[in-house]
Amino acid sequence: MIKTTEERILKLKKERNAVILSHNYQRGEVQDIADFVGDSLELSQKAAKTDADVIIFCGVHFMAETASILCPDKTVLLPDAGAGCPMANMITAEQLRQKKKELPNATVVTYINSTAAVKAESDYCCTSANGVKIVKSIDNEEILFVPDQYLGDFIARRTGKKMTLWPGYCPTHVKIIPEDIIRQKNEHPGAKVVVHPECRPDVIALADEALSTSGMIRYAAREDVSEMIVGTEVEILHRLNKENPGKKFFPASKKAICPNMKLITLDKILNALETMTPEVKVPEEIRVKARAAVDQMLAIV
Ligand code: 13P
Ligand code: SF4
Numbered sequence: 001m002i003k004t005t006e007e008r009i010l011k012l013k014k015e016r017n018a019v020i021l022s023h024n025y026q027r028g029e030v031q032d033i034a035d036f037v038g039d040s041l042e043l044s045q046k047a048a049k050t051d052a053d054v055i056i057f058c059g060v061h062f063m064a065e066t067a068s069i070l071c072p073d074k075t076v077l078l079p080d081a082g083a084g085c086p087m088a089n090m091i092t093a094e095q096l097r098q099k100k101k102e103l104p105n106a107t108v109v110t111y112i113n114s115t116a117a118v119k120a121e122s123d124y125c126c127t128s129a130n131g132v133k134i135v136k137s138i139d140n141e142e143i144l145f146v147p148d149q150y151l152g153d154f155i156a157r158r159t160g161k162k163m164t165l166w167p168g169y170c171p172t173h174v175k176i177i178p179e180d181i182i183r184q185k186n187e188h189p190g191a192k193v194v195v196h197p198e199c200r201p202d203v204i205a206l207a208d209e210a211l212s213t214s215g216m217i218r219y220a221a222r223e224d225v226s227e228m229i230v231g232t233e234v235e236i237l238h239r240l241n242k243e244n245p246g247k248k249f250f251p252a253s254k255k256a257i258c259p260n261m262k263l264i265t266l267d268k269i270l271n272a273l274e275t276m277t278p279e280v281k282v283p284e285e286i287r288v289k290a291r292a293a294v295d296q297m298l299a300i301v
Contacts, residue, residue, distance in 0.1 A: 005266045006033055012273040018054035020269065021046055021067070024213040025261040026058045028238040033266065034058060037239060039214035040066075040112045041127040041301065044294065047071055056272055057280070058264045060085040064280040065116045069290050072282075079268035081278035083260045085113050087198075090168035091147040093117035099144060103164060106144040109135060110293060111151055113170075116282040118146065120289035125297040128197050129212035131155045135163075137300050150174075154197040154210060173198040175255040176231050181206040184229045184250055191250065194219055195231030203231060203252075220244050233258045 003011070010033070013020065021043050022034035031037045036046050040063060047055055047067035054075045057064040062085050064078040096118055100108060110122035111131070119125055126134040128151060135143060135155050143161050145152035147168030156163040176199050185193065185206075194216050195207040204210045211219055213236055220228055220240050230236060231252035240249045272278070282290065 005270055009033060009266065009270050009273060012270070013056075016054045016273055016276075017052050018056055018273060019046075019050050019052035020056045020058060023059035023063060023261065024217070024239055025233040025235045025258055026264060027235065027262060029266055030058050030264055030269070031235075031238055033269070039127065039129055039212045041129040041212065042214055043067075044070060044112070044127075045298070045301075047076075048298070050074075054273075054276070056269055058269065059083070060088075060258075060260050061280065062088045062113055062115060065282055066112060066294065068280050068282045069116060069119070069287050069294055072284070072287060075276060076280045077272040077276065078278055078280050079265075079272040080263040081280075083263040085260060087111075087147055087168050087170045088113045088115055088118075091118055091166055093121050096121045096146060099146075099164075099166070103142070103144050105140075106142045106164060107138050107140045108144045108146070109138070110146050111148045112294075112297075114147055116286050116290045119293050120286045122146075122290075122293040123296065125293045126155075127212060127297070129215055130297065130301050131197070132158045134297060134300055135159045135161055148198060150200060150204075151197045153201050154204060157201075170198040172233055172256050172258040173231075174200060176200070176203055176253045178202045178206055180253040181229065181231065184252055188227055188229060188248075188250055191227035191229045191248070192219070192225050193229045193231065193252075195252065196233075199231055207231060216240070217243065220247065220249070232256065233261065235261065 020034045048070040146166035149165040152165035193207040197210040227248045
């Protein structure tokens with residue numbers, strides 16, 4: 001009998017001793033076949049702990065790099081090598097080295113949405129789930145935060161620290177504008193508004209909470225939440241609807257789509273398992289330095 005793509009993936013996954021990790025923005029069918037679906041922090045924690053030989057990373061390039069940083073002995077496959085994060089590419093290691101010279105006393109905190117080479121130039125990593133906690137824990141009032149100016153602004157407001165922000169941003173989240181939230185609030189007056197901290201400050205100001213993607217999943221499960229306006233990439237609604245039957249979720253803007261996250265498909269996952277490519281492997285010299293910044297984060301989480 002001819003097997004479906006899903007069946008072939010599951011069979012090969014077993015033979016290769018592979019684990020499939022998926023970000024919350026992946027296509028619904030990719031989330032459904034994954035062993036674990038989560039936010040950047042959870043995915044890096046899962047990668048660090050797995051005893052699989054192969055990690056199929058269904059997300060974008062920096063996430064696969066983080067898995068490679070944490071698991072140098074494992075094969076990390078990104079089913080589409082072109083799935084990058086435009087924000088991560090808004091700063092280079094050389095640009096960061098220059099900025100550090102201008103601010104010699106600053107502690108460098110780098111959003112996990114960054115290249116391994118940039119992490120290697122950093123003191124701490126953080127994700128959207130723990131940025132406030134990480135910056136609070138640092139015994140220095142002067143912070144250089146890269147590359148997301150909006151997450152940086154959010155953290156600065158919550159911690160009161162003097163933060164120099166690199167002018168990077170997420171092209172998907174800036175598509176959500178205050179008018180979207182106002183319109184949705186008018187249409188659904190009883191709904192909670194939850195947005196991602198990559199959103200613009202004027203969008204965050206209109207929300208009840210700004211949370212990481214998995215933070216939103218936990219918030220949605222609360223008893224007092226029956227309707228929620230969701231200010232992040234639209235595919236998160238797949239998991240929100242699946243895990244919360246009877247509750248209603250409204251995307252703040254249907255324009256908030258991350259095209260890079262959509263590059264991963266079931267066919268490409270199958271191809272990755274068959275060919276054991278495309279592999280993401282961080283060179284050892286960069287890996288060791290980047291690992292120190294990631295470990296600083298994981299020690300605080
Ligand atoms: P989370 O860590 O909240 O899942 O965010 C990752 C991301 O790329 C958001 O755009
Ligand atoms: Fe990068 Fe934005 Fe896509 Fe997240 S949603 S992966 S920050 S481009």
